[in-house]
Amino acid sequence: MPKPRIIDAGRRRSLRGLGGLSLLATGMFVRPALADPAVHRASQQLMGTRVDIVVQCASAAVARDGMAAAFAEMTRLEQRMSRYRPDSEVSELQRCAGRRAVRVSPELIAVLRTAGQLSARSSGAFDVTVGAYAGWQFEAPGTHVPDAGELARERPLVDYRQVILDETRGEVLLHRPGMRLDLGGIAKLPILDAGMQALQRHGLRDAMINGGGDVLASGQLQGRDWRVGVRDPRAPERLLGVLSVSNGVVASSGDYERCFFRNGRRYHHVLDPRTGMPADGPHGVTLVAPDIETINGLGAAIMVAGEAAGRKLLAPLRGVDALIAGAGAPWMSDGMARRLRAVQPSAVS
Incomplete structure (x- = not known):
């Protein structure tokens, strides 16, 4: 298993993301104070993306052990749920x-149960x-676009x-023979949550996983809520605003990350079942929600169902x-209108 890259803020004054607001690869950012020796960060490639952990802890050893344990737990679950690993x-x-x-x-089992419930609620928009x-x-x-005949043969699957659970x-x-699963829209949050639970078992209550x-x-950073930037999916180089979050989750789905252009058309990875x-x-x-259970997979479902249907899916949620x-x-x-705050251009490095 690759070792997480662990960096102490106090030893890397020029680290991207420290001192001022800085955009991360995913479009989210945090604001650890410049040169604070109690702020620690680790990064690792998981689930086809970069995963960052930031914690505040007086003990560098406790922070390193907790972040290593979090990455180990997330890696364990990814290995079980990946469709790209033959041993999963x-x-x-x-x-x-x-x-x-x-x-x-x-x-x-838990991920597939959640998936089935969301599929039923969204009339199959999520699948x-x-x-x-x-x-x-x-x-x-x-990059490859399947032809119409290929998609027609696969559609009955x-x-x-047809995913039968015996809990x-x-x-x-x-x-059905030939059926295949893609858990990309619903496994990530539970895996990240397992990482957060590992951090908390090590006593790291002030933590962020991106x-x-x-x-x-979880908790706060230097007495302030964590700050998360919301990328504008229509112009991903811009931010729509900043959210302050403590003990909660921000889940974003977009058509701008895994995509390509061909013959003047943009193709993205959120497929209509x-x-x-x-x-x-x-x-x-x-x-934005206090827990992952309420919103897991919902963003992808709304991208397929559309805004009107999405607002109906959101209506009963508290x-x-x-x-x-x-x-x-x-x-x-x-x-969200009350929560989202404009970001000052001078604050983004």
Whole structure:
């Protein structure tokens, strides 16, 4: 397992992200004070993105041990849920699709249970069986658009109702041969949350984990809430504003991260389960909640379902602030409008 890159703020005065507001690769940022020896940071590549941890702790040794434990736990779960690893539980499910059930970990059962519930609530706008659309390649230089015939052959394999859970036995069956899972829209938050729990077991209560546009925040940083920048999905080099968060989660979905252009059209990785083509709904969704359970996967569902349907999905939720960015002015819930603050241009380095 690759070792996390651990940097003490007091030893790296010029580190990007320290001293003033600084944009991270994911479009989120934090503000550790310049040269504070109690602020520690580690980074590692996980789940196809960069994951950053920042903690405040007087003991550098405790901080290092806690962050290493968090990365170890997140790596363990990623290895179980990755569709790219042949030894993962997800790969085993796919090999056994249509033939037999597979005994899997409680963590994967929980993720699939959440996925099924969200799929039902969103009328199939969210569906982890979109993994059957296997021909898409979004990473350069091997980008690829499947042809219509390929998508038509794969479409019958996309149906969340064919993922059969037996929670008593701890088993999962993909009912049809050829079915494939893509947990990218719903496994990341539980994996990051497991990392946060590992930090807290080491006594690190003031901590932030930032992974690919999703941020979990616990406690505060130097007596102030953590500050998280919200990227404008229509112009990702700009920020729509800044959120202050303590003991909560900010989850962002967008069509600007994994995408490419071909023949004047932009193709992105959020696929519509009904067609196998990139969703043509909002460009991005940002959600703020006190816990991951309330909003896990919801951003991707709204990007497929569209703004009107997304607002209906949000209506019964309590304690959730939301921003949906389409072609026009972004729509914000009342709570998000109160929470989001403009960022001073001079504050961004």
